[in-house]
Amino acid sequence: MTANPADAVWDAIYGISRFAALSTMAELDFAAHLRDGPLSADQLAARCEAHPLSVRRVLRELAGMGFVRSVPEGYEVTEAGLLLADDSPGSLRSAIRLVGEEAYWNGMGKLPKTVKSGVSAFRELHGPVYKYLGANPEAAVVFDDYMTRRAIPFANGLADHYDFTGVERVVDVGGGRGHILTAVLAAHPGTRGVLFDLDRVIPSGREAIAAAGLADRCECVVGDFFVPDGIPAGDVYILANVIHNWNDDDSVRILSNIRAAMPSTGKILIVEIVLPDDDSPHVGLDGDMRMLALIGDGMERTRTEYQTLLEKSGLALSEIVELPAWASAVVATPI
Known part of the structure; x- marks a missing residue:
């Protein structure tokens, strides 16, 4: 069967949504909370100080991606999901958090403006990257x-x-x-x-x-x-x-x-x-x-x-x- 040329476009579009779910998992530290055993969406939300229904919706997306799985008690973290815990060998949590950082995310979204002007939209909004990091210690740590x-x-x-x-x-x-x-x-x-x-x-x-x-x-x-x-x-x-x-x-x-x-x-x-x-x-x-x-x-x-x-x-x-x-x-x- 011939592949539909539109599939690659839709995959890129939906990839943003999948990354947003992964960014939420990293930022709210789902992996660390789930490491010791399964939790319901409500229990996880309470530990993350987050909105329960929103957490449940993100967990469904993450389950489809293979980072958590549903069990009778709620959700448990998978081997792939554990890579988003800071103390896991080969942890990638900071990589996800960096790309999801507000200024970084905003700069990527304004790539068309950068290409049109030839000047980084990130730089116009926030100044040079290393100057931005110097002024934003939390982002610098990540x-x-x-x-x-x-x-x-x-x-x-x-x-x-x-x-x-x-x-x-x-x-x-x-x-x-x-x-x-x-x-x-x-x-x-x-x-x-x-x-x-x-x-x-x-x-x-x-x-x-x-x-x-x-x-x-x-x-x-x-x-x-x-x-x-x-x-x-x-x-x-x-x-x-x-x-x-x-x-x-x-x-x-x-x-x-x-x-x-x-x-x-x-x-x-x-x-x-x-x-x-x-x-x-x-x-x-x-x-x-x-x-x-x-x-x-x-x-x-x-x-x-x-x-x-x-x-x-x-x-x-x-x-x-x-x-x-x-x-x-x-x-x-x-x-």
């Missing part, structure tokens, strides 16, 4: 947790798939809470590290590094990668989920500043999603729509586009190392 959890697969992957043998000093530029750097240092005891980021971020990064038992091997430095001569010296620089936040001109500034700080034998590992050069389906294309909506001129890039950026920055693309979770390490060396 964002930081999401970035940490998102990075775990390719943080471990980078430590396992890239050879850090002989590297004395790794500088994680814009490294957030240091999740990638700690994975690298844990796997390579002879290597020392530097976490380099803004003053808003460094305190939580310092705590995470101390908690990992790596404070004696890792220095935390406050700074801005747009400031020439401000980047610490190192043998290998990690740029993870950084370059995709910036347009080509700003990306060249960042890369050029690192190029000026590194030795002739140094390397930069740009950890990002690398899009195919053709129009093949790829999860990174979804990410690119988010970058367009929220940042505007930030973007995911193809291998060819990375090669062009590097050449403008006095660097050469040496190799691309495939990592888990759709990420890659674009390895750059000085020309």
Whole structure:
């Protein structure tokens, strides 16, 4: 039977409703309340301080999606649903909460306006993303947790798939809470590290590094990668989920500043999603729509586009190392 071309359109339309139900489950913490056993809709509503009939309607949708199931006592959480509990291994609650955050959701909904003007509607309404996060600490906590959890697969992957043998000093530029750097240092005891980021971020990064038992091997430095001569010296620089936040001109500034700080034998590992050069389906294309909506001129890039950026920055693309979770390490060396 030939597929109805309209099916794909309707699936996208109804997908918004399904996500809204999932966002409700994450925000009201259904999984944590249901973890210890089934509850009726009324009981769950009482625990969430929510409207009982509305909770019952959302539970029906979630049951159809496979995140809860109905039982004689009411509803119980499924294995998939447990991924929306904060303390579950591989928890995705912060990812759902971030996309459902009011400003984020609003920015995605205004993508047509962004495309028409070429200026992010999110930025027009709320200012730059990182400025917004600085002014909204609750959203910043969700964002930081999401970035940490998102990075775990390719943080471990980078430590396992890239050879850090002989590297004395790794500088994680814009490294957030240091999740990638700690994975690298844990796997390579002879290597020392530097976490380099803004003053808003460094305190939580310092705590995470101390908690990992790596404070004696890792220095935390406050700074801005747009400031020439401000980047610490190192043998290998990690740029993870950084370059995709910036347009080509700003990306060249960042890369050029690192190029000026590194030795002739140094390397930069740009950890990002690398899009195919053709129009093949790829999860990174979804990410690119988010970058367009929220940042505007930030973007995911193809291998060819990375090669062009590097050449403008006095660097050469040496190799691309495939990592888990759709990420890659674009390895750059000085020309």
